Amino acid sequence: MGHDPPVTAENRGPTGRGGRPTGRPAPTALPPALRGRLGTIAVLAALVVAALGVLYAGDSEPGGADARIVTAVYGVGPSWRHVALALDFLGEPVGSAALVTAVVTGCLLLRRPRTAVLVVAGAGLAVGTATLLKSLVGRTIHGDNLSYPSGHTAFATTLALAMALAAAGRPGLGRPAGTSLVLAAALAAGAAMGWAEVALGAHYPTDVLGGWCTALAVVPTTAWLVDRAADRVADRRRPHGRAADAGRRERR
Template identity: 40%
Template sequence: MLVSRDPVTVLGPLRRPAPAVIAVALAVAVALGVWYSGDPVAGRVDRRTESIVDSVTGDHWRFFSRIVELGSPQFVVLWAVLLAGAALLLHRPRHAVLAIVGPGVTGVATTVLKPLVGRSIGDSAGYAYPSGHTGGATSIALAVALLVIGLAPTGRAVAVTVVASAALLAGGVVGTGMITIGAHYPTDTVGGFCFAVAIGLGSAMVIDRVADRRAARAGRSPTPSPR
């Protein structure tokens, strides 16, 4: 059976590559934040990317104005609660914790960082970096993908493909929508995506370590991660 009551790590076969991915994602997110700090206009990369995105999605503005709601706070909270409930029903308490902590910390981080970075966009000069909607959608997709590979253990290559595809699809679609409706610069969405990946995988690492230590103190050996 795919579902068991044995402790299962959140990261599974991703436990070894996770630190490197976290480091790269965090480095990119921080570098972009520093580079565009206080910037009120689009940079060269943003202008070129916006032009490409608009040429492809411009005629579908209404569709993307709706799809971006998948990354809105209310939807992220709803999906996080539903995912946590599903994880508990499937006897995956670690994944349930991640479903709340990952999106929650990502939401707080992107909200707090906006005024600190001070990058603005639009006539109202609203804060733009990093994109909270992109981060929210990415964090939920990441948590879902990790639950899937936890329920159906796979090799590392398949696990990486599943998790990366889910995060890129969710973050890419919502991020593209935010660019299309003019709510964010392209680099804002990249920053939101990278923060979500770093925070999501980082949270999973902490959850696993804390749970493993508690299991060890209780005299149980945690289920070894697939290699």
């Protein structure tokens, strides 16, 4: 009788009828090949968030770089203002709830339950972290409106990161290509939402950078925790299924 191969996070797959493994690898929220690089990026992003928070704590005026960018971006024409308002709506409670629901539904249809959990948990943690930092930093815009970091930018970047991580985990996609895909998606989403927030006068550009880095720090960590929790649940369930399979083989 041959020995069964050890069960690892790489070959543990979803189960079919009777608890038997289907043989398909379980899609992870954080691709193993990218863990090291994204972990380093998460640490660097957290340092940027902290540094900007210290630099602009208690401020109510734009910095030098902020002023130059705001001059170029603020006050867009009517057509572009409609685009900015539409993007901004996606970060508001109603728009964000609809967007999360749509993305989670797509993940479940594609049998990516861990990514679905990451979307919900990551968005909640990223926006929650941004909200907490706003109170701690105390930077304001247009009076008493807390501005650092941008929660809208953190939210948009989080969704882009979660979906890009799912795509980067596909077999055959190498580590450099996967990392580039994740960072490109994060940059595109952060730039689009950040432009909208600055164009509408809701945030300073450095608020946007802080929100982008908040997502880069939170999402890889959350994805790793989602995988750890899912692996532990699978490990607790698997011995019963393996014992049942062994019993069925002995009765044959």
